[in-house]
Structure formats: C-alpha cells, structure tokens
Amino acid sequence: MQKASRAVGSVSRRAKGCLAVTALLLFLTATLASCGDDDSTLETSETTAATAKKVMASQACADSFRHGHNQEKGGEPTPKAFLPSIQACQSVEEWTAAARAFGVNLQGQEPRFLDNTCFAVSPEVQELRICKEARAQVKPPG
Numbered sequence: 001m002q003k004a005s006r007a008v009g010s011v012s013r014r015a016k017g018c019l020a021v022t023a024l025l026l027f028l029t030a031t032l033a034s035c036g037d038d039d040s041t042l043e044t045s046e047t048t049a050a051t052a053k054k055v056m057a058s059q060a061c062a063d064s065f066r067h068g069h070n071q072e073k074g075g076e077p078t079p080k081a082f083l084p085s086i087q088a089c090q091s092v093e094e095w096t097a098a099a100r101a102f103g104v105n106l107q108g109q110e111p112r113f114l115d116n117t118c119f120a121v122s123p124e125v126q127e128l129r130i131c132k133e134a135r136a137q138v139k140p141p142g
Contacts, residue, residue: 055097057094064088064089078120086121086130092110092111092114095114096110111134114130115131115137
C-alpha cells in the first residue's frame with residue numbers, strides 16, 4: 001500500500017513540474033509576443049526574413065558580416081563590429097541573407113538590429129541606404 005501512495009505522490013510532483021514548465025512557457029510566449037511596437041513591425045520583419053531567403057549576399061557583404069560577428073564574439077562593441085557589414089551590404093535583405101548564410105537568425109528582428117546599430121554609430125552612417133531602409137521597416141510611416 002505504501003508503494004502505491006509513493007507512486008501517486010510521484011505523479012503529483014510530476015504534474016506540478018509540468019504545470020510549472022507550462023506556466024513558464026506561457027510567460028515567455030506572452031513576453032515575446034509583447035516585444036515590439038506594434039503588429040506592423042512584426043509583419044515587416046517577417047517579410048524581410050522571407051525576402052532574405054531569396055536574396056544572395058555579395059561576397060563583400062558576407063565576408064564583412066562574418067568578420068563583424070567574430071569581432072563581436074571577441075569583445076568588440078556591437079556597433080563597431082558590425083559597421084563594416086552595414087557599409088558593405090546594400091540592403092536589409094542582403095545583410096539578413098549574409099547573417100543567415102553564416103548561421104545567425106535574428107528571428108525577423110534584423111531591421112531592428114540594424115536600426116539600433118546604425119543609430120549608435122554616427123549621423124553619416126544613418127544616411128546609408130541600408131540604415132534608412134531598416135528605420136523605415138522599424139518605424140512605419142504614420
């Protein structure tokens with residue numbers, strides 16, 4: 001009889017553990033869903049990610065991205081590390097394609113990353129086509 005009650009207790013602990021994991025997953029899902037300004041940003045980011053699958057990154061863009069990623073891993077501040085890739089890539093889609101080819105997936109947040117990086121560097125960089133494009137995708141007109 002004692003073994004049976006232990007088994008019931010084990011199931012109860014397992015159920016509590018599953019409930020805790022489920023609650024954590026729901027919390028994380030809600031937190032991630034609330035990230036971003038609005039739904040149009042998410043839709044734009046998803047469109048950018050889908051388009052990037054069709055765009056091939058130039059060799060210069062891909063090499064600059066790879067170098068920047070390695071510099072960042074080595075401790076270089078993100079804006080400084082990725083500035084050469086921003087200058088070498090012609091569009092958000094090309095930069096995203098370079099990132100994906102290197103195995104980096106920002107889950108559709110590439111425009112936001114680029115916008116933050118562009119605005120952390122200098123006003124001259126903010127005038128680059130890729131930076132203006134990223135800003136337009138992050139901050140829709142309105």
